[in-house]
Amino acid sequence: MTSTTAPAVDLTEVDLTDPSWFRDGPPHELFARMRAETPIRWNETEHFGGFWSLTRAAEIAAVSRDTATFSSHAEGVFVQRDQVAPLDLVRAVLLYKDPPEHTKYRKILQSAFVPATVAKMEDDIRAVVTRVLDDVIEQGACDWTQDVAVRVPLLVLAELMGIPEDDVPRLYEWTEQIEAAQRAIEPAQAVETFMAMAMYLHEQVERQAAEGNSDSLVMRLRAAEVDGETLADPEIMTFFALLVFAGNDTTRNTTSGGLLALLEHPEQLEKLRADPAVIPQAVEEILRWTSVVNYFVRTATTDTELAGQPIAAGEKVMLWYASGSRDEAKYADPQTFDVTRSEHDHMAFGGGGRHFCLGAGLARLELRIIFEETTRRLHEIEQAGEVQRLQSSWANGLTSLPIRFRAGARVG
Template sequence: MIKRVNVVHIDLVDRDIYATTGPPHEQLAWLRANSPVHWHEGEPGFWAVTRYEDVVHVSRHSDRFSSYKKLALFEELTQDQIDLQRHMMLNQDPPEHTRRRSLVNRGFTPRTIGALEDHIRDICDDLLDKCTGEVDFVTEVAAPLPLYVICELIGAPVADRDKLFTWSNRMIGSQDPDYSETPEVGSAAAMEVYAYANELATRRRGTPKNDIVTKLLQPNEHGETLDQDEFNLFILLLAVAGNETTRNAASGGMLTLFEHPDQWGRLVADPTLAKTAADEIVRWVSPVNLFRRTSTTDQVLGGQEIKADDKVVVFYASANRDPAVFSDPEVFDITRDPNPHIGFGGGGAHFCLGNHLAKLELRILFEQLARRRPKLRQTGPARRLRSNFINGIKELPVTVG
């Protein structure tokens, strides 16, 4: 039986709210305290999971909360669309997800990621060298950084970064008029990335290189490999997940530091704080706001009776400010330690594959910003992405001092 709670107004999906103020933290705080597993009206309605403990529970029990049945994204799709997207790792459950992930893990070993540190630092320095006068931090710094790194990972020409940038914007921003006029534009962009991946695989089979693409196309020690569709879909996922998380953590983090000048001052005074600052930025910004799961059985969560096939949505932006886990969660503190945020997922099968790479990119970027651009200042209002999925910044005007 659903426990109804009388509230004035709860709307966690209105994209216009996110475009104006970002995640609705006041509503989320009320829900954590009063209705942590809340029946949210809609077509269809869904269970909004806002407390850290419950988000982690859902994340770690793929057998009870499936990514496969109705996919991991919030929107409702046709059965044909569901059948197609089930081939993507994001929308799979163990054991198939486990098999696929074990194959792609080969390209994301700590040794592989660690070897990129000097290259990432060079990229950051190059980007900052080119920033003079008034620029848009998003397009000149936050967006190019992960795109350069992705091009390096997959052995693609750096010139391809602009294509990846456009395709990613169209896929993620399908509800934002600046990027896509219709959802079909996002679907078309996905097909372009798919075709691009297909061409990339063909070239690499003919000319192997020391990059992640070559590794993923080779059999593992058991003779298993990704088939062509699996490979194409992984590159599609990498082009979005490997780009958007870092990009929006970087731009959201810079905006947050402008809004907390005392913390920016601390970082400038001691750039080595960039390591803990990167984690705090991910906690505070929560670049991925939510994911959807589908209940596989009748069960109880947070005192609520959830039925099989019910839609369940976890809100990372809420869990990352849960006072049961974080002391003074509404305080932005770049020295926060420990910091058990779940900005890369709540654990379990779908914990972010590229979390170490994202942390490395953010640490180096903010360290170099503090060292080389200590007088950086905001010169105009930030413009937010119209999305309830990605907590994104589209534009952040800055002056480079």
């Protein structure tokens, strides 16, 4: 992945909320300089006030683990209070909760994501990936992002939620609308989207209850009980919205960025082909390398300090996971893409605290199957056109990756 950094840039002038820094992907040279020179740096912005920019893994992990001092609930997880939707609305979402509320809800919700439940999805996910590849394989060319990376997580989520496949285009539209709202300077764009999702989910609950479908995530969550607590329908709705937001374009962007990294390092792609047993390890390196959620934000609840830097109550800290995943203190040669790397302590799924990605097991499974089936069935893959990128400082994603290939072994 390339970087947009001129080595001589004056760091005091840099505003990392300006998407032009991310035009060619995250500015990794700039992050490296910040880690070395000003790892806790005040960043004034044009539109949203200022925040402390944290670029080293150590501080990102420390903040992630200290939810009492660094809140997700007080001011949300973006720089701007009402980013995506009004804070008072989205505060009900798990990602925005602090303990003890967060602990209670996470306990109920994670019952649906325990490893045994996720492992049971392997056959269904392989069937989805097989079908998506079947649709492109005879053409010998496709847009990897639009034809494969977009479709797989949407179809998996529909399967998980017991949603009819005909409704997948609606899930896609909602994902795009929430993502666009995240990038908008004018906040609170996604309220209508959330309302539409609430109405849709209500219909789904009624339909699935009438059909006696007890196996879908929606119905399992309705039945789930922890310490005598159950989830009300509006809580299931907010969780559904979070899954659409958190589970879709993250997996898509990792799938897109992962193949691009492999095409840019053909000797690494060859290692996956030569020995598919390497793929789980390669998935970890792809997660580290792409680290597609560039950041989340926390707000200090009290005057505190980080590595000697005073942080005042009410000030925001931005956790640059994209930088933490390439911290020299954690990784030998972090700017090298190496699918056989043994250190896997990356920050693609967050800084390791209570909000650590709930869908990490599912995402890893989807990515493993995508790269297993792709390396088995698509041979001599080449980039066949220019890569298009999302213009965002928060999401590291591609909107187009044209490829061509030779069809290899068939399924079965």
